[in-house]
Amino acid sequence: MSQGTSSTREIPEIGSIPKHIAIIMDGNGRWARKRFLPRVAGHKQGVETVRNVIKSCSNHGVEFLTLFAFSSENWRRPADEVSFLMQLFAGALEQEITKLHENSIRFRVIGDISRFESKIIQFIKKGEQLTANNSKLTLTIAANYGGRWDIIQAVRKMMENSPNSPVHFEEENLTQFLSMNYAPEPDLFIRTGGECRISNFLLWQLAYTELYFTDTLWPDFDEKEFDLAIQSYQQRERRFGRTSEQIQQ
Ligand code: IPE
Numbered sequence: 001m002s003q004g005t006s007s008t009r010e011i012p013e014i015g016s017i018p019k020h021i022a023i024i025m026d027g028n029g030r031w032a033r034k035r036f037l038p039r040v041a042g043h044k045q046g047v048e049t050v051r052n053v054i055k056s057c058s059n060h061g062v063e064f065l066t067l068f069a070f071s072s073e074n075w076r077r078p079a080d081e082v083s084f085l086m087q088l089f090a091g092a093l094e095q096e097i098t099k100l101h102e103n104s105i106r107f108r109v110i111g112d113i114s115r116f117e118s119k120i121i122q123f124i125k126k127g128e129q130l131t132a133n134n135s136k137l138t139l140t141i142a143a144n145y146g147g148r149w150d151i152i153q154a155v156r157k158m159m160e161n162s163p164n165s166p167v168h169f170e171e172e173n174l175t176q177f178l179s180m181n182y183a184p185e186p187d188l189f190i191r192t193g194g195e196c197r198i199s200n201f202l203l204w205q206l207a208y209t210e211l212y213f214t215d216t217l218w219p220d221f222d223e224k225e226f227d228l229a230i231q232s233y234q235q236r237e238r239r240f241g242r243t244s245e246q247i248q249q
């Protein structure tokens, strides 16, 4: 079975470290507001948390980390906030890619990047090429990403790939075209900031993912909070439709 096909058939051992963690980094604006700062100060601080979480994942032997940085719906925010987020993204790409490479991290971006300015697209392409053969941790940034967009683009590619084939197809025919076809499905999903929703993140891939919601705001999500999420995951019994007795055999 290839990495990208459904992981819902294999049961990881209870107590193991999640292979793939996917995070909705939420609460930057509220973190700033609590300090009477502009919302964008929260986004800036949030970048620090990103650095620390990457380190924690590397230290724990997590193989894939996927971070939701900008959703396809975030264009609806005030123009100056969107523009600040774009500059922050460009700056982070420019500064961090070499460091990621030095730490053997493979860098990938999922989402419709065609809407970004050409400087950002260049940084992304260069970063992906430079780090393509690294194998310590795969860091994926979801940028202008939407789960529905992902499924639709996969269906489109699948149909283009075999225009004369019958309409009948299996899960695997589709999953190979999802934008994260190089990774197993997430084992652990974390959302900071207190909201209990998926907000159009990885809709297909989260089918059997363990969900963890915390009120902690993203800029406050430190190593201790990260460890709490891992500990919560390690206590879960993943059954994928089976009974508890079957799992414990
Ligand atoms: C998440 O923090 C960052 C992005 C969506 C880019 P928010 O900006 O959504 O913070 P809150 O939810 O308003 O506090």
Ligand code: IPE
Pocket: 024, 025, 026, 027, 068, 069, 070, 071, 074, 195, 197, 199
């Ligand atoms: C989800 O956060 C998107 C990212 C973290 C990039 P939002 O703050 O945009 O989500 P909603 O709008 O509250 O659902």
Ligand code: MG
Pocket: 026, 027, 028, 193
């Ligand atoms: Mg939010």
